[in-house]
Amino acid sequence: xxxxxxAQTEISVVEKEDVxxxxxxxxxxxxxxxxxxxxxxxxELVFLIRRNSFDEQNEIxxxxxxxxQKSTSSFNFTITASQxxxxxxYFCALIFGSSNxxxxxxxxxxxxxxxx
Amino acid sequence: DTAVSQTPKYLVTQMGNDKSIKxxxxxxxxxxxxxxxxxxxxxxxxxxxxxxxxxxxxxVPNRFSPKSPDKAHLNxxxNSLExxxxxxYFCASSQLDRxxxxxxxxxxxxxx
Numbered sequence: 001x002x003x004x005x006x007a008q009t010e011i012s013v014v015e016k017e018d019v020x021x022x023x024x025x026x027x028x029x030x031x032x033x034x035x036x037x038x039x040x041x042x043x044e045l046v047f048l049i050r051r052n053s054f055d056e057q058n059e060i061x062x063x064x065x066x067x068x069q070k071s072t073s074s075f076n077f078t079i080t081a082s083q084x085x086x087x088x089x090y091f092c093a094l095i096f097g098s099s100n101x102x103x104x105x106x107x108x109x110x111x112x113x114x115x116x
Numbered sequence: 117d118t119a120v121s122q123t124p125k126y127l128v129t130q131m132g133n134d135k136s137i138k139x140x141x142x143x144x145x146x147x148x149x150x151x152x153x154x155x156x157x158x159x160x161x162x163x164x165x166x167x168x169x170x171x172x173x174x175x176v177p178n179r180f181s182p183k184s185p186d187k188a189h190l191n192x193x194x195n196s197l198e199x200x201x202x203x204x205y206f207c208a209s210s211q212l213d214r215x216x217x218x219x220x221x222x223x224x225x226x227x228x
Contacts, residue, residue, distance in 0.1 A: 033215050039157075045206060045219035089157055095215055101171050102147050102210050104217060106159040 002027050004094050006107035013082055014115050021077045021110045023092030029053075031097030034068065034075045035104065039089040051075060053097070082114045119143050122207045122220035129197055130228055137192045137223045139207030147171075147212045148190035150182060153204040153222070165190055166212060197227045 003026040013019045025034065036048040049059060051068050059066045063080045079086050092107040122139040129135050141148060149172070150162040164172035165184040179195040190207060204224050210217040 035216065037219075042221075043204070043224075044221045045159075045208075047216050047218060050216045091159065100212075101164055101166075102149070102212050102215055102217065103161050103164065103172055104151075104159075109157045109159075111157075 002029075002094065002096050002105055004092050004105055004107035006090075006092055006110050008110045009108070010111045010113070012113045012115065015084060016081050017114075018078060018080050019082050019112065019114075021079075021090050021092075021112065023075045023077065023107060025073050025075065025092070025094050027094060027096045029096040029098050033095040033097070035093040035095070036066065036075075036077050037091045037093060037106075039091065039109070041087070045091075048077075079112075082112075084114050084116055087112060087114045120207055120209055120218050120220040122205075122223055124223060125221060126224050126226075128226045128228065131197055131199060133197050134193070134195045135197060135225070136194070137205055137207075137225075139190045139192070139220055141188055141207075141209040141218075143209055143211075143218060145209035145211045145218075146187055147210050148184065148187070149208040149210075149217065150190065150192050151206040151208060151219075153206060155203070159206070163190075163192075194225075197225075199227050201225060202227045 005024045032053045034051045038046045065078045067076045089109045093104040120141045147166045149164045163182040168184045184190045204222045207220040208217040
C-alpha cells in the first residue's frame with residue numbers, strides 16, 4: 001500500500017519552543033519522493049520541500065529542518081524557535097516512483113498552533 | 117504575478133445546479149491537477165492532465181468533468197451539484213520531471 005501517516009492531529013506550543021511534526025510513509029517502490037506542504041489559515045497550500053528516496057541527507061532551511069530516515073520510513077519536520085506565523089496545517093505527502101503521474105498522496109495533516 | 121490562479125475563490129450554489137471552476141497556470145508546467153479537500157482537511161487527487169491528455173481519473177462521480185483547452189488551463193465542471201460536493205477544490209500544476217506541485221488558492225464550494 002502507498003500511504004502517509006501523520007499521527008499527530010494537533011500540536012500546540014508556546015512561541016520559541018521547538019516542535020517536530022512526524023510523518024511515516026509506506027510504499028513498495030524503491031524510488032519515491034517525499035514532500036511537506038504548509039496550509040496557513042488563509043487556506044492556500046505552500047510547497048516547502050521535496051526529498052528523493054535516494055538522497056538521505058537532512059536539510060535545513062532557516063528555522064526549518066527535515067530528517068529523512070529510510071530505515072524507519074520517516075520524514076520528520078522540525079521548526080526551531082517557533083513563531084506565531086508558523087501556525088498552520090502541515091501536510092506530508094508522497095509520490096511513488098512508478099506512478100509517472102505526479103500524483104501526491106497526502107497524510108491527514110497536523111494542525112500546529114503556536115501561542116504567543 | 118500569480119503562478120496558479122483559480123476562480124472563483126468562493127462559490128455558493130443550490131443543489132442540482134451546474135457550476136464550473138477555472139484554473140490557469142503561468143509557470144510553463146506540463147501537468148495540471150484537481151485535488152479535493154474535505155471538511156476534515158483531507159486532500160485527495162481527482163484528475164490530472166499532462167499536455168492536455170487525461171492521465172489520472174480517480175474514482176470520482178461522472179458528474180465531475182475536467183476540461184483542458186491547452187496546457188496552461190484546466191477547468192472543472194460539476195453537474196447536478198449535491199450537498200456532499202461541498203469542499204475546497206484545489207488546482208495545481210507541476211513539471212512532471214520535477215514533481216513539486218504548486219497550488220492555487222483553492223475554491224470553497226458550498227452546496228445548499
